[in-house]
Amino acid sequence: MRQKIVRLTLVGGVVFLALLLLLATCGGDPDRGDGKGAAKGTAEPAMPSAGPVTRLTVPPQYATGRGWEIIGTSPDVAVSHATGLLAYLERSEGNRYRLRTVEAATGELGWRGKPWQQPDPLHYPKLATVTKGDRQYFLTWSYGKVGDGLSPSSTFIALDLYDVTNGNRQRVEVPWSGAPDVHTDGPDIVISDAKANSTLVDPVTGEVSELAADKLKYPKGCTACKQLTEVHGQTVEGLLVGGAREFWVRGGWFSRNVAPKGTDRGSGVVTSTAPGQVLAKWSPAKKTKRAATHELWAVHDAATGEVLASVECHRPAIQPGRYPQAVLSPSGAYLVAGNLAFDLEAKQGRCFEDEDGAAHLSLATVTDDGIAYGAENARDASEALSGGGIPVTMDFATWSTERLSRDVRLPDTETTGVGVFRWTDRQDRDRLIGYPRTG
Incomplete structure (x- = not known):
């Protein structure tokens, strides 16, 4: 059975904290994935003697001598900047899935949901964050079939919404025909057919409303x-x-x-x-x-x-x-998209291109410190984050770029001063590592 391992490099009270975490993960509640019904990849803290987390080659703004590490995560993660929680999915027995959270600043395990099934049992559900008013939720969704799958009504989207503060969950199922586009920038969840028809889901109440093109x-x-x-x-x-x-x-x-x-x-x-x-x-x-x-x-x-x-x-x-995806810094002060960068507070923008107009830069991540990360000669942000092209940093203070060594891994995101990095080990397991920002 593969296990997710959260290694914590701790100072002061490490043994006490490790024991608390062990109690949290090794109890006998079957609904929490323990005992004989344990979910594959259940997280456990490493004992203090395990030493530092895996040291990747990363930009110099991050300290690799301390942090946390999770083994066997889902391809997608979601971050609540308001609470500092990072959410990921783990696969359980019988093609079931469980949402888990971790405190990004410390690596301490947060709340976790109960295992559940989805209409697409062979692939991890998509994972995002949606905010309405002062309420924020982690959202997982998956599209698939039920019954014999012979008619359009037999396919549906299953959405599971978790309150980021306590993990309270509600499921909403929406009948749907054809591959959906799901938009989560809020305040409602918008499901569209990539054309003019859409369905709205209220994340607070779960209410579903349809909106046709003629409306x-x-x-x-x-x-x-x-x-x-x-x-x-x-x-x-x-x-x-x-x-x-x-x-x-x-x-x-x-x-x-x-x-x-x-x-x-x-x-x-x-x-x-x-x-x-x-x-x-x-x-x-x-x-x-x-x-x-x-x-x-x-x-x-x-x-x-x-x-x-x-x-x-x-x-x-x-x-x-397709156009580059806009990415905001946690505070919303900076935005990047492909070879574009915007300082929204200074009301300035920059297009990174050659004199002949060729664009070779794809920016993928931006932090509240005004540092963006991306790669030259990468087709898009996804390729830059997966190791394609030549890694670069861009400083909003000077609007200048700097090349990094080719083996540098870029942060997928940053929250509470911790950069979150992804890599795949030799056993083809996805890993997440949190490194704190230096200084």
Whole structure:
């Protein structure tokens, strides 16, 4: 039986804490995965004599001589910056899954849920965080079939919502046909068909409501809004929707009215979203010199549409198959997406490209200290985090990049001053390591 091991490098009271953790993980409650019904990968703290955690080669901002380590985690993790908890999934016997949490700052085990089954038994569920008002939840979801699977109604999405403060769980099942797009930037969970139809799930009450394309309230006079219409998520003001050009918030603001200065007001396209932010690209005003060669990228406040920061980049020779995903720092002060970086407090942006317009940098992670991590010659953030390309750091204080050695691993995320790194060992087990930030 494979086990997840949390190794803690402790100072002061290490034995006492280790014993407490052992009691927490080695009791006899079958609902907690102990005893004969133990879940594969149940976490245990290493005894103090086990020494430091595995030392990876990481950026110099992190101390590898101390931290914590978990063996056998799910591909996805989620972080609650408000509580400092990191959530991951472990696979139990009989293709069941359990959500577990760890205090990112210390490596101490937090609450854990009971094992449950999902409609797709062979793959880990997706894992995310969703916030509504002052309530935050860890969300797991999976899409699959029930019954004979011969009709569209036999497929559904199973969503499990856990209150981040205490682990209280509720399940919501939504009948669904076709591969779903699930948006969790809040306040509701939005399930869409990658087109104009969507279903909303209230994470607090579990209430489910459907919204068809004919209820989207298309802006008056926007013919392009009804072409290639797609639901991109939700803002606090309503559903965020875009067409072939131009985008709007249902019952709220319209992109034409918040277009950045110097752009074609009818050219806005949503490329990515993050909690409270919308990243869009715009064409310069028609008949200007840069209209044929450049695009303007802008970060909009999701509640009002206000432009928070913007920057120009050369138009790509070939349009990408998908746009880079926007990633926010924990405090929301910085945002990165591919070769774009924005200081939202200073209202400044930077496009990292060569003089001829070629973009070779993919930024993937950004911290509250104003340091971003990514890689040159990586196709996207996912490839950069998995070791592709040449690792780099970017400092918002100087807008300068610095190459790192090729064997450096980049942090997937950072919270409470701890960088979280992922790697796969020789037994093909996913591992998470938390290294504290130096200084």
